[in-house]
Amino acid sequence: MALLEVEGLSKSFRGLRAVADVSFTVEEQGIVALIGPNGAGKTTCFNLIAGAMRPDAGTVRLSGADITGLRADRVCDAGIGRTFQLVKPFQDLTVLENVTVGALHKSATVAAAKRDAARFLDLMELSDKLHMHAANLTLPDRKRLEVARALATAPKLLLLDEVMAGLRPTETDRMVAALKRLVAETGLTILLIEHVMRAVMALSHHVIVLHHGEKISEGTPEHVTQDPAVLECYLGEGAI
């Protein structure tokens, strides 16, 4: 049984079909990438899975349990952590406190949560900024903070929405290495939206391509980057 099963997922905004009848599965342990041009419906897809929005149709199952349309906090309880494309730090809390809020999801006490939080911040290379207010962080640091906070909830499945955007190539490589290590060590499964192909190619063993809200291709990174339908949606008709 796959960890995540998405079936016939659809969502329209005032007649605009943002996500149209999308189905895919994510197997346990590993990293799956969700790519597509801007406006393809990737983030909407995430919002539907994570409970930030209710789908018009379709089902979402996690380890076989139906979680369709559950509230965001219930989805988190079920075992899905997420980051936001437009980062949403707790502005007036320090870096440590931000991640502590996430860690409290699994920790019995605040002290234990703080210890867990420090561990995840170390992983995301934010240890030297523990007591800075989130509002004062640079964008790449806020992206890292998002990842650390989501990780702290100890999810089975982590949804990462463009966490590499704005990172320098060396920083991207470090993040890639950290995520790979995490998957190998903890058995975590990651579904990520990413435009940085360098990261997609390095991380994922499976890629799903969305365009105009529909799934147009899926397979290994090598497969999808040679799929004419994918090339066409990125480069335009007649480019190949």
Add this chain to the structure above:
Amino acid sequence: MSDLTASGRAALIAFAALLLVLPWVVSSYVLSVAVICLYLAYVGQAWNLMLGFAGLLSIGHALFVGLGAYASGYLFAKYDVPPAIGIVAAVAIAMLMGAVIGYLGFRFAIGGVYFALLTIAFAEFVRILLEHAKFLGGTQGLFLPVSQESRRGVDLINLRGWPEMYYYVILALCLGAFVLCRALLESRVGYYWRAIRDNPEAAAAVGVDIFRFRMYAVVLSAGMTGAAGVFRAFYDNLLFPDQVLNIEKSIEITLAPIVGGVGTLFGPIFGAFVLTPLSELLTDVVEGLKDLGIIAKNVKTDGAKLLFWGLAVVLIVLFKPTGLWPWVCRRLGLVKAPGARS
């Protein structure tokens, strides 16, 4: 208090010592002003729990004072129930009202300023209801029986005694609220409140049940404020809906935390001790000017206080939007730098 510097600790000890000996060193008038200070610090702390911790703006907090005051006052006046027992009913009714407002606000996603309007609506609704409730005295007011001899001694069960007793009662309430709020802030619920305050969507994404924790904030704040109502009732001994539940009173509750610093623990206390003496002084000055014939006799002194409050809020919002207390802390170096919160 581990985050205080040496000078911060010294200031705290000096302030605590001053508060403890105050009744023995000042006149009864100054003592009455100090009682107002502490009362506003206490209700400010309760109000701050909602806005400063959980990000919920209430401009109807006098409602909870009123409910607490009327509940305990009525039980005492009509059935001789001492306030030591009446406070249970007072707090329960205030909490229930808080739960109703919270449920309506959060279940139907009435956010931000619209939630504030909801709190005003309920406060006004109950005020008008009380004005028409004959058994509670209506507009004629509810009087609590008090005799000359009961103004002496110390009777905590019936909340009757020397003015000094009232001072220590409200001081104890203040201290209790401070300790409670500090503990809450350091606990799971405090972390969740501040997360919801800063970003509800992100809080939900890490598994925080927003509805539940917002309800906790409103109900707890309402209960604490209801307890203040009991004090109010037995300190004033007469209650008029128009005086207890007036929107002016609700705004008064918000002033100390706004001036002192929303979301800080010392802010409401500091704000109350800055604002109250100043507005009392202003009242005295206006009265004096009236006596000297510089200001017309028919000018309402209360108006000067309202003008001063308005001015204070405008100045704070313009120049120190995070409040005076964080600024004072920094200037005087009362708190250690990292994780500076007090």
